Amino acid sequence: AQSVAQPEDQVNVAEGNPLTVKCTYSVSGNPYLFWYVQYPNRGLQFLLKYITGDNLVKGSYGFEAEFNKSQTSFHLKKPSALVSDSALYFCAVRDTRDNYGQNFVFGPGTRLSVLP
Amino acid sequence: DTEVTQTPKHLVMGMTNKKSLKCEQHMGHRAMYWYKQKAKKPPELMFVYSYEKLSINESVPSRFSPECPNSSLLNLHLHALQPEDSALYLCASSQGSGDHSYNEQFFGPGTRLTVL
Numbered sequence: 001a002q003s004v005a006q007p008e009d010q011v012n013v014a015e016g017n018p019l020t021v022k023c024t025y026s027v028s029g030n031p032y033l034f035w036y037v038q039y040p041n042r043g044l045q046f047l048l049k050y051i052t053g054d055n056l057v058k059g060s061y062g063f064e065a066e067f068n069k070s071q072t073s074f075h076l077k078k079p080s081a082l083v084s085d086s087a088l089y090f091c092a093v094r095d096t097r098d099n100y101g102q103n104f105v106f107g108p109g110t111r112l113s114v115l116p
Numbered sequence: 117d118t119e120v121t122q123t124p125k126h127l128v129m130g131m132t133n134k135k136s137l138k139c140e141q142h143m144g145h146r147a148m149y150w151y152k153q154k155a156k157k158p159p160e161l162m163f164v165y166s167y168e169k170l171s172i173n174e175s176v177p178s179r180f181s182p183e184c185p186n187s188s189l190l191n192l193h194l195h196a197l198q199p200e201d202s203a204l205y206l207c208a209s210s211q212g213s214g215d216h217s218y219n220e221q222f223f224g225p226g227t228r229l230t231v232l
Contacts (some may be wrong), residue, residue: 020146032217032218034220036223041204041228042225042226043120043122043206043225043226044159044206044208044223045222045223045225046221046222046223047222049218051218069159075193088156089158090158093219094217096217097146097206104221106158106159107158108157108158109156109157111156
């Protein structure tokens with residue numbers, strides 16, 4: 001069975017500084033990895049995904065993530081944080097061996113606060 | 117149209133009421149999902165429809181009854197709910213199913229349900 005860990009409940013960063021939101025995963029096969037962001041009282045918005053190929057994935061709003069197979073990690077990064085990036089971030093994984101191919105497993109979420 | 121819409125935005129109901137949540141997408145997606153999300157927690161998968169057939173039911177109580185009238189619509193019928201069922205109910209859709217497990221899900225804004 002697949003699982004996802006986000007080791008930090010809360011990340012605080014000053015505006016203009018780089019940000020990192022951490023994610024590690026466990027799957028029996030190969031992973032498909034996703035990052036979503038959720039603003040208060042809203043649905044989840046897709047940011048980026050890793051399927052195969054280049055380990056550095058670029059996504060929406062200047063976010064990127066690096067897939068590291070040896071460390072089973074998929075950390076989300078942004079070179080310069082904005083106050084408007086403050087939100088709840090979820091990492092999710094699908095196992096390529098998942099026969100249904102439909103079931104995301106979400107991490108517990110990390111609340112990002114960008115301070116002006 | 118890259119949007120998933122959900123109605124109503126808010127719903128307050130008593131434990132003896134019957135109500136329905138509605139979800140619609142016009143992206144041609146063939147997989148649709150219902151999730152339940154408690155505050156500051158990740159979404160929990162409830163049901164998955166693939167090509168208008170129920171493919172996953174995550175042991176959800178029978179007081180929740182999903183329905184997929186056609187490929188664009190997904191309903192969630194509610195009856196005799198409990199106060200602990202109060203949550204944000206999210207609908208999502210994605211292209212394909214099965215081998216298309218790398219497809220991201222698109223989420224609606226959710227229905228905030230309060231059971232009195």
